[in-house]
Amino acid sequence: MKELQLVYRILRKISDWSVSGYYSEVLVEGSENVLNLQSGVLDGEDITTVNGPVILVSTHHNEMIDIATLAMTMPRIQGERRHVSFWAKESMFKNAITGWVMRSSGAIAVKRNPNKSETGESADKEKQDKRIDDISSLFASTTRALASNKVIGVFPEGTSYTQPRIIQIMPGAARAAVEYDVWRRQNGGQDVVIVPVGIVYTAKSFYQSRLVARLGTPIVVKDYCEELYTPTSSSISANTEDDTAAIRAVTKTIALRIEKDLLEMTVNADDWETLYAASVARDVYFEKGEIPLRTWATNTQQFVNLLATPASTLSVPAADTKRTLIRYFALLHNTGLSHAVLQGLFPLRILPRSTGYPTKSATPLTDQPFSTDREWKHYHLATLSEHISLRAPSNVLKNAVLTLAILPILPIYLPAFLMSHLVALLATPGEEEGEAQFRSVGGGIGLGIGLTFAKLIGSWIWKTRGGMISAFVLAKARSVVEVVRGSFTGFEGLRIPSVDIAGMKLGAATLFPGVANLKWDVLRNVLVQPMIRTILRGGGWLLLGWCVVKWYNLCIKRAHRTYTYTLAPPARRLWMHHLFILLGFRNSFNPRSISDLFQDPDLSPYLTLPPPPTNAFIRKREQVQVQPDNSNSNSAATAEINSNSRRQRPIPTAKLLMALLCAREEARQAMGLLVDNDEAPVEKMP
Structure with missing residues (x-):
């Protein structure tokens, strides 16, 4: 027991350092739901309240970081945080070193079975029988831990993955809770609760991004299991066919409740295009200030719901709006920029002589004449004037001067930055959840x-x-x-x-x-x-x-912001072009209109969306298919972008910057039309 506590405390401390050091802000809500306070009985006499058994069911989209986050969210009881015993894949126990760490930290082995046939039956009867034995052993180990009032951590999705929504919720955690309740009725013990946990990352693989962990309302398992017992019988047996069917029915009901709660606490879109468009819409709408972390997921889901609404129900063509937002997202992604960085480098509009924010009666941006060379140079001069203004939040000079305060301690942290980049090379290419x-x-x-x-x-x-x-x-x-x-x-x-x-x-x-x-x-x-x-x-x-x-901690946020806005390669390229224009060099690219700009063949590769990631352990279900929603008339936009998937080649920075700025203005205009629509099914946001 001492060894278990020692190993677990070491791992938990490392988890605290890793999560709090990598992410700039960590918000935990509802940690009191893990206490499960109940009255205890000892030798027939009531004693003080005890902390009953809990099963944490959490989303799992960032591998070990999710485990570290759950460990650090545990509330303190008499100065000590509750111990969490995680379900871990069986392969982690086969290695001598990792197996010792898993066992010493109280982990419970789980054998995953991704190789099922389309009929849902295993190809070999012997393997199927072994699978049943493994499941029985898993539930028995979990019941023993719950009988000791432990906290069990389970990731019901089965694996870590990157998808636009929760793909699957497996019933293992719900079944373990029901099995324990059956045991408790026969042997006595505290009532178990299931606490859903939604972990949401603003950008999970990016340094100094943010995360929020919400521990939802506890699900009281005994309330769902009451139907298993009759007035004349207080126990059931899983050996009979009727009792097994009843246990499966209750398990399914609890699993559906878990899925419902997790969906409500996280961001879920029907397809990648909707999620991309919603993220850009959110960033454009809140470009004047950072979104509070407590409302980040809610605000993002509002835009997802708005852009997923069929165009027939809105007076504004949602498909055209989504296509505009997706084009802007593709440009940002392929240039390594974000809307915030582009807004910080070039805060002024591309058409400085235009009047007012785009409205429903405004001339479409694509039909407006493009800026002349003189207007383009005037735009860069105005941008420079904006940067040297001390009152401007985008003042790069002020940020650079204040960043110098980190230099005395930078040598101590320099190996951390170097090792972070080197070790990141070990991550599997395309698996974003492994990078962080x-x-x-x-x-x-x-x-x-x-x-x-x-x-x-x-x-x-x-x-x-x-x-x-x-x-x-x-x-x-x-x-x-x-x-x-x-x-x-x-x-x-x-x-x-x-x-x-x-x-x-x-x-x-x-x-x-x-x-x-x-x-x-x-x-x-x-x-x-x-x-x-x-x-x-x-x-x-x-x-x-x-x-x-x-x-x-006091200096790193500003220092990271200064690096991202000045020294990072995407920003450095734009700064070089900015200085090139200010020094009086003539712009070599001048299309007749904005619509001509996006039809340029050199720009086509930059309008390509990233390919969707894959995961072998995500089961295909007939009822849930993560595919683009054709009701939004978005298939044309998807085909248009995916058809331009040839390899990127060097492109003049002037052309690329003009495309970015024009796409940003189009996105702003689309957002102005979409959010101002009275029939839009979205709450009014500040």
Whole structure:
């Protein structure tokens, strides 16, 4: 038991550092739902409330980061957070090292079965029987843990994946809860609850992004299992066919409730195009300020619902709006930019002489004449004026100056950044959910290297200059003592508190006659100086480490923002073009209209959406097919974009920047038309 607690605490501490260090903001809501407070009985007498068994069922879209997030969301009980025993895939137990870690941390082995036939039956009867034995062993291990009032962590989707919605909710967690309730009725024990957990990432593989973990309303399992028992019988047996059918029915009902709760707490779209368009719509709508994390998922889902609404129910053609937003998303994705970065670099509109925000009566942007060379240079001059304005939030110079504050501690964290990029190369290409895991682990290893190197340098400095430092501190301490002693001259009768100072001196000399004859030099060499050295060496390292971490957390967000907006390759390319125009070089690209710009063949590869990721463990279900919704008339947009999937080739930056700025204005115009529509099924947002 001691080994389990020790290993688990080490892993949980690493989890705390990884999650809080990689993400800029972590919000946990509803952690009190994990307590499951119940009245306990001991020897027939009521005792104080106890924390009953809990099964956490969480979304699983970011591999080990999800596990770390669940571990850090546990509330404290008498100074200690509740231990979570996770279901883990069986392959993790086969390796000697990982198997020892899994067993020592209390994990429960689960054998996954992705190779089912289309009829739902295993090809080999012997393998099917072994599968039944494995399931029985899983439920038995889970029941033993729940009987000890433990917390079980389960990911009912079966694996980590990247999809526009929750694909599947397997009934394993619900079945385990029902099996425990059957056992509890026969043997006694606390009632178990299922707590759904929705973990939502704003950009899960991006450093300094944000995440929110919502622990939903507990599902009381005994309320669903009441129908299993009759007034004359308080127990059932899974050996009879009728009882097995009843258990399966209750399990299905609970699984549907879990799926419903998880869908309500997360962002779910019918297809990738709708999710892409909704993300761009959200960023454009909230471009003047960061969305509060507590409403991020809700706001995103509102735009998903709005863009998924059939065009026939809206007076505004939703398909055209979605096509416009998707084109802007494709340009941002293929250039490595985001709407926030583009808005920070070029905050002004592409048509500076246009009047007002686009409205329903405005001339379509594609029909407006394009800017001339003179207007294009004027736009860059106005952008430069905006950047050097101290009142502008996009002032790059101000951000760069304030970022210099991180330089003194940057060498300590530099190995963390390097290791993060190197270890990220081990992630499987195309699996976005693995990137954050490898980056956070690599960053932790690099930070350990940086701190170790910093301590070695500090130890060398202390070894060579420690006497000088301690002598300096000692001299300052002696000066303070002399000042304090001088402040009490003539106040021998003062009591501090209620103790006569002269009496204290007399008492000390009486009790310790040798103290009166001790000289300051002897006292300093024997007692004071070694004590100061010990304090400086022990507490000094802790204080220094605390100051370094606080210093880093205070500066990293602005430093990361400055890097993203200036030194990152996509932003650097746009800055070079910006300076190129300001120096008076003529623009070599001048289409007749905006519609001609997007028909340029060189731009076609930049209008290609990323291919959807795949996962072998996601089961295909007949009732849920994640395909584009043809009712939105979006198939034409999908075919148009996917047909331009040839490899990107170098393109003049002027042409690319013009396309980005024009697509941004089109997206703004589309959003103005869509959100202002009175029939749009979306709540009015601030």
